[in-house]
Amino acid sequence: MTPLTRRRFGASLAVLAGALAAPAARAAAAARPLYKDPTAPIAARVDDLLGRMTLEEKVAQMVGIWLKKEQIQTSEAEFSAEAASKAFPHGLGQISRPSDRRGAKAGAFAGAEPGTINRTPAETARYINAAQKWAMEKTRLGIPLLMHDEALHGYVARESTSFPQAIALASTWDPETVEKVFAVTAREMRLRGSNIALAPVVDVARDPRWGRIEETYGEDPHLCAEIGLAAIRGFQGRTLPLAKDKVFVTLKHMTGHGQPESGTNIGPAQISERTLRENFFPPFERAVKEANARAVMPSYNEIDGVPSHANRWLLHEVLREEWGFQGATLSDYFAIREMVTRHKMYETPDDAAVAAIKAGVDVELPDGEAYNRLPELVRAGRVSQAEIDAAVRRVLALKFEGGFFENPYGDLKNADRLTAAPDAIALARQAAAKAMVLLKNDKGLLPLDAGKVGRLAVLGTHARDTPIGGYSDIPRKVVSVLEGLQAEAKGRFQVDYAEAVRITESRVWAADEVKLVDPAVNARLIAEAVEVAKRADVILMVLGDNEQTSREAWADNHLGDRDSLDLIGQQNDLARAIFALGKPTIVLLLNGRPLSVNLLAEKADALIEGWYLGQETGHAVADVLFGRVNPGGKLPVTIARNAGQLPVLYNAKPSARRGYLFADAAPLYPFGYGLSYTTFEIGTPRPARASIGAGESVRVEVDVTNTGSRAGDEVVQIYLRDEAASVTRPVKELKKFRRVTLAAGEKRTLAFELTPADLAIWNIDMKRVVEPGKFTVMAGGNSRDLKSASFTVG
Numbered sequence: 001m002t003p004l005t006r007r008r009f010g011a012s013l014a015v016l017a018g019a020l021a022a023p024a025a026r027a028a029a030a031a032r033p034l035y036k037d038p039t040a041p042i043a044a045r046v047d048d049l050l051g052r053m054t055l056e057e058k059v060a061q062m063v064g065i066w067l068k069k070e071q072i073q074t075s076e077a078e079f080s081a082e083a084a085s086k087a088f089p090h091g092l093g094q095i096s097r098p099s100d101r102r103g104a105k106a107g108a109f110a111g112a113e114p115g116t117i118n119r120t121p122a123e124t125a126r127y128i129n130a131a132q133k134w135a136m137e138k139t140r141l142g143i144p145l146l147m148h149d150e151a152l153h154g155y156v157a158r159e160s161t162s163f164p165q166a167i168a169l170a171s172t173w174d175p176e177t178v179e180k181v182f183a184v185t186a187r188e189m190r191l192r193g194s195n196i197a198l199a200p201v202v203d204v205a206r207d208p209r210w211g212r213i214e215e216t217y218g219e220d221p222h223l224c225a226e227i228g229l230a231a232i233r234g235f236q237g238r239t240l241p242l243a244k245d246k247v248f249v250t251l252k253h254m255t256g257h258g259q260p261e262s263g264t265n266i267g268p269a270q271i272s273e274r275t276l277r278e279n280f281f282p283p284f285e286r287a288v289k290e291a292n293a294r295a296v297m298p299s300y301n302e303i304d305g306v307p308s309h310a311n312r313w314l315l316h317e318v319l320r321e322e323w324g325f326q327g328a329t330l331s332d333y334f335a336i337r338e339m340v341t342r343h344k345m346y347e348t349p350d351d352a353a354v355a356a357i358k359a360g361v362d363v364e365l366p367d368g369e370a371y372n373r374l375p376e377l378v379r380a381g382r383v384s385q386a387e388i389d390a391a392v393r394r395v396l397a398l399k400f401e402g403g404f405f406e407n408p409y410g411d412l413k414n415a416d417r418l419t420a421a422p423d424a425i426a427l428a429r430q431a432a433a434k435a436m437v438l439l440k441n442d443k444g445l446l447p448l449d450a451g452k453v454g455r456l457a458v459l460g461t462h463a464r465d466t467p468i469g470g471y472s473d474i475p476r477k478v479v480s481v482l483e484g485l486q487a488e489a490k491g492r493f494q495v496d497y498a499e500a501v502r503i504t505e506s507r508v509w510a511a512d513e514v515k516l517v518d519p520a521v522n523a524r525l526i527a528e529a530v531e532v533a534k535r536a537d538v539i540l541m542v543l544g545d546n547e548q549t550s551r552e553a554w555a556d557n558h559l560g561d562r563d564s565l566d567l568i569g570q571q572n573d574l575a576r577a578i579f580a581l582g583k584p585t586i587v588l589l590l591n592g593r594p595l596s597v598n599l600l601a602e603k604a605d606a607l608i609e610g611w612y613l614g615q616e617t618g619h620a621v622a623d624v625l626f627g628r629v630n631p632g633g634k635l636p637v638t639i640a641r642n643a644g645q646l647p648v649l650y651n652a653k654p655s656a657r658r659g660y661l662f663a664d665a666a667p668l669y670p671f672g673y674g675l676s677y678t679t680f681e682i683g684t685p686r687p688a689r690a691s692i693g694a695g696e697s698v699r700v701e702v703d704v705t706n707t708g709s710r711a712g713d714e715v716v717q718i719y720l721r722d723e724a725a726s727v728t729r730p731v732k733e734l735k736k737f738r739r740v741t742l743a744a745g746e747k748r749t750l751a752f753e754l755t756p757a758d759l760a761i762w763n764i765d766m767k768r769v770v771e772p773g774k775f776t777v778m779a780g781g782n783s784r785d786l787k788s789a790s791f792t793v794g
Contacts, residue, residue, distance in 0.1 A: 035405070036142075042400045046393055052141060055375050055385070056090040058392045061143065063368025066096035066333075069103025072131070077104040079130040081138055091139040093395060094146035095131055096333075096366035098194060099124045099157035099473075118158045118473060121192055121419040125410035128193030132408040144399055144408035148250070148330075148365075151197035151235070152215055152471035153614065154181070154428075155188045159416075159476045161424040161615065165469035165592060166201060168435035168611035170217035170636035171674075173715045174739045175230035177431055182234025184424045187245045191418055193410025195402055196248040196295065200231040202283035203253055203299075206647055208637065209263025211550045211560030214469055214592030214612065216258060218636025219649055219671065221282040222734045228283050232291040240292065241403045248402060250330055251287050253299035254308060254319070255280045263646075264561045265553040266300035266342070274727070276303070277762050279651075285323050294327035294398055298361065300335050307343050309335045310352075315360035328362045328394040336361070336370045349373065354382050362391035420476050425616065432613040432620030434713075437633040438675040440607040445584050447627025447677055448538065453493040457533045458482055459500035459578065460542035462590050467546040469592055469612035470509050477615060481542055481588065484618025488626060496536060500529035501543075501574045509547035512558045522570035530577050538584045540625075543571045543600070544591030544610075551592070565596040565643050572599055579603040588621060594639040601668055609635065627677065632713025632739065634674035634782065638667045650783040651730040672717050672734070672782040678708030678744065682716055685779040687791040694770045694793055697755045702779045704750060706742035714781055715739045718752050723790075724773035726764040732778060732786075759793060 034040050035049035050058075065072060071087035072095075074080050084092070096102075100118045119127060128147055136142045150156035154163040163169065163181045172178065182200075189197065204224050205216040217224040228251075237246045256269030256276065271280065287293040298308035298315060308314055309331060319325045339345045339352040346352045353370035354377060364371035377383040399405060411418075438446070463481040482497055489495045502517040502525065533539050549568050551560035566572070576599070578585060586606040589595065590613065600607055608631070613620055623629040640648045641664065648657075650671035659665040683703035692698050704716050718736035722729045736752040754777070759770045772793050780786035 038406050042397060045400050046396045049141065049143070049396055050389060050393060053392070054090065055378060055388065057141065058388050059371065059374045060088060060090040061093040061392050061395045062363050062374065062388075063092070063371050064094040064096040064148070064363070064365045065092060065368070066102055066366030068367055073103045077101045079127050079134070081130065081134040084131070084134050085138055091135065091141065091143055092145060093363060094148055097149055098128050098131070098147045099149055099192065121157075121159055121415035122412060124157065124192040124194070125412040125415040129409045129412060132193065136408065143396070144404040146196050146399065147194045148196045148198055149189060149194045150471050151182075151185050151189065151199040152201065153469065155185050155194070156471050156473050157192065157194075158473050159419055160188050160473065161185070161420045161428055162468050162472055162475040162478070163428050164432050164435045164614045165214050165612035166216060167214045167218065167592065167636060168613060169431065170223060170227050171437050171609070171611060171633040172431065172434040172739070173223070173634050173636075173737055174434055175226055177434055178227050178230040179234040180427055181431055182231045184427060186235045186247045188419050188424070189247050190245050191411050191415045193408070194247065195404060195408070196250060196398075197235055198250045198252065198297065199235070200228050200249060201252045202228040202287060203255070203258040204280050204283065205258035205637065206279070206649060207259050207263040208565055208594045208640065209561055209563060209643060209646070210258065210260060210265060211562070211593070212265060212552050213258070213594070213637070214550060215471065215552075219638060220636070220651065220734050221279050223636055223737070225283040225286045226737075228287055229291050232287055232293055236291070236294070240401045242401065244407070248294050248398060250295040250297050251284055251293050252297045253332060254284055254296055254314065255299055256303050256308075257299040257301055260301055263563070269301045269303050271303060273766065274762055277766075281318070284319075288319070288323045288325045294401065296325065296327065296329050297332050298329060298335065300332055300338065302343060307335075307339050307345065309361055310339060310345065310355040310359045312359040320360065326394070326397070328391075328398055329360055330363045331356065331361050331365050333366050334369075336364050350377060350382075353377060357383055357387055357391065362394050428614050429616035429619050429623070432616050433623045433629040435611060435613060435633050436620070436624050436631050437609040437635055437673070438606070438631040438677075439609055439669055439673070440601060440604060441675055441677070443605050445586060445605040446625060448625050450488065450492040450626055454537035455494045455496065455535060456485065456489065457536035457539045458485055458495055458497045458542070459529050459533065459539065459574070461499050461502045462544065462546060463540070463542035464497065464499070465507070466617050467507055467590055467612055468614055468617070470547055470551045472509070472547075475615040479616055479618035481540075481618045481621050484620075484622040485540070485625075488622040496532050498529035498532040499525050500541070501525055501570050503546055503569050503571070504548045507546040507548050509551055511548070512555070514548045514559075516569055519570055522573070526570065526574045526577055529574060530581070533578055533581055533583065536583060538586070539578055539581075540586045540588060541575065541578060542588050542590060543567060543575070544589040544595065545593065563643060565593065565640055567595060567597065575599055575603070586625070590617070594635075594637045596640055596642050596668060598641060598668060609633075630677045630710060630712040632674065632676055632715065634672050634715045635669060636671070638671045639669040641668045651733050653728050654731055655728070670782050670784040672715070673784070674715070674782070676708075676712040676714065678706055678710045678712040680712075680714040680742070680781060681705045681707050682714070682780050682787065684787040685718065685777045685789045687777060687789055689791065691792045691794055694772060695756055697753050698791055700752045700754055700777055702750050702752070703747060704740065704742065705747040706744055709744050711741065711743045713739055713741050716750055717780060717782065719778040719783065719786060720754065720758065721776045721778070722759070722761060722771070722773065723776055725761055725771050727761065729761065732783065734783070
């Protein structure tokens with residue numbers, strides 16, 4: 001047989017084989033349920049699967065497991081298919097925090113357990129893959145699991161990249177950088193198999209006593225929305241279904257959470273509907289409408305007597321009917337239980353479960369304490385089958401939109417290798433440098449010249465032991481300020497270190513008890529630090545907070561809010577002693593809340609607000625101190641002089657802040673403030689038209705010039721005031737901003753479009769409208785130093 005004949009004969013056999021196989025393939029396709037067909041429309045797949053499910057299987061999709069993980073694990077905390085099948089014969093909706101080792105020992109509250117060493121990337125991928133294999137192959141319908149994890153400023157898992165804390169990311173005023181940060185976070189999550197983030201936090205924070213302010217993007221609804229949208233794009237991408245390196249987001253916490261009574265976590269939010277709509281709703285609404293957020297978490301607090309988890313007006317009428325939200329609502333940890341135990345609103349978990357499902361809460365986390373009772377409540381007539389179906393439909397849609405029915409697994413082969421990769425570490429350093437806010441440099445001490453420093457004294461316990469903020473795990477490497485400066489100094493200047501002052505006995509975020517250091521111990525440390533400082537040519541003090549002095553207060557025995565904004569302990573004593581030496585002194589703040597640093601603002605030669613800067617703290621600080629990076633961060637919050645000024649918001653009403661006897665009513669530093677090693681001139685805004693119609697936009701141009709001698713970043717901020725309205729309006733409201741880099745002497749004209757949405761208000765009838773009249777538009781580098789122009793809406 002010739003080669004040509006052999007090829008023809010082989011082709012004939014292939015055609016015959018294909019003809020014989022075609023009916024079998026068609027039969028197999030016909031036998032495969034529609035919901036397993038990836039080419040079918042998602043709505044059809046959801047309908048098909050929902051129609052096959054029993055009531056118990058539906059309810060199983062509405063719960064997670066965390067405190068009772070021992071029910072699905074071995075004694076070594078490895079996933080057990082046998083145990084899972086026994087405990088959850090109807091399947092399971094999701095596993096809470098699969099990267100932790102919860103279940104190896106008992107726990108009781110929402111925080112991490114102190115002293116626990118969680119899973120490595122490969123261990124997490126192995127655990128998740130085993131769990132997903134069970135769900136896909138050992139449950140009747142093969143429904144994959146959601147795997148949710150915290151991801152506030154990076155994936156909260158062992159060895160993952162730790163980026164600057166949320167409030168520091170907001171200080172960048174740079175959505176592009178924030179998007180990159182959370183793209184890396186999503187990538188590291190999916191490597192292990194985690195597929196939904198409990199982030200971002202888009203709460204507007206209006207009380208700095210609240211320990212969770214560090215988790216937020218600040219006090220302004222527009223800034224919170226813009227940074228939140230960037231985070232969502234990073235996590236989730238711009239299209240569905242999810243790409244293989246993306247995860248779903250969960251918007252937290254809807255809403256009013258950021259202005260609790262007395263500044264204490266989960267306190268009642270005494271907030272009117274108008275204030276909700278003007279200040280707290282916008283970041284959530286925009287995330288739903290503009291970024292297709294697919295999950296929302298209600299807040300713990302009550303509004304007007306109704307906890308958010310029982311608030312149908314909030315979760316259904318506003319979220320779903322007004323905004324068109326199509327995703328799932330996930331309870332905050334133990335929040336349904338807390339309607340019984342804390343709010344004292346219901347007598348039994350059954351009552352709380354009924355209230356939550358009717359309000360619109362689709363899933364109970366972290367465990368199914370109350371929702372496990374839903375089958376009995378349906379049979380008792382207290383919950384309808386339709387209410388269950390509506391919730392489950394939304395959960396299933398998430399799983400189809402994520403592509404999890406096709407591939408729910410982590411990348412075991414690459415999980416270790418690609419976690420904290422070089423590009424992630426470089427981005428962490430860049431983001432930290434961009435986040436720092438220069439508050440004072442009036443003597444030009446910064447940037448330092450390494451050839452002229454001579455001897456640098458580095459003072460403060462957190463110069464060596466680096467706080468990185470709440471909702472963090474253990475990165476592979478954290479670079480301390482001391483390490484960064486020692487590396488900078490090699491062969492050029494000398495670095496001396498003194499602990500100088502300790503704040504707390506430990507800084508373990510999850511530990512319940514917080515013990516301040518004995519003042520006598522600090523007195524000795526301060527005396528030693530003074531002796532070190534006497535020999536120095538330049539001094540750097542690292543002061544502020546740590547993970548215990550400002551944090552989430554998740555239980556009565558785990559507090560985190562404070563009634564003062566002052567530096568805690570003996571830090572001011574240290575500062576006074578060092579300032580008395582009269583030497584050039586820089587202060588770097590590492591902290592989570594805005595602090596009333598009156599003494600530092602008065603006496604320091606240079607003052608930098610760093611917040612918590614993540615694992616690359618030391619390298620980034622060296623970059624800024626020595627001028628490789630020109631600081632361009634801006635405050636996302638107002639810094640008060642003391643707690644007595646609160647609330648001290650930049651967007652106050654005209655009748656607010658008349659003044660005090662014997663005190664200055666102005667804040668210590670205004671919202672949007674931040675200096676540079678160069679200087680900028682921002683011109684008067686120029687509206688393109690003097691008058692526009694109610695449905696029209698107006699283009700506003702602003703010139704910005706670098707008037708100094710080095711390249712730098714400026715954030716041009718655009719504020720607006722409606723001068724005549726049917727209800728009182730704030731003195732100014734941020735509407736647009738842009739961070740730009742300009743060479744020395746460079747001038748650039750920026751254009752901003754003010755749309756009807758920017759001009760609209762909630763009128764006397766609580767309708768969102770653009771009212772006719774005069775508008776003042778303001779431009780500047782912060783909320784205080786502004787130039788203005790006006791236009792009218794006819």
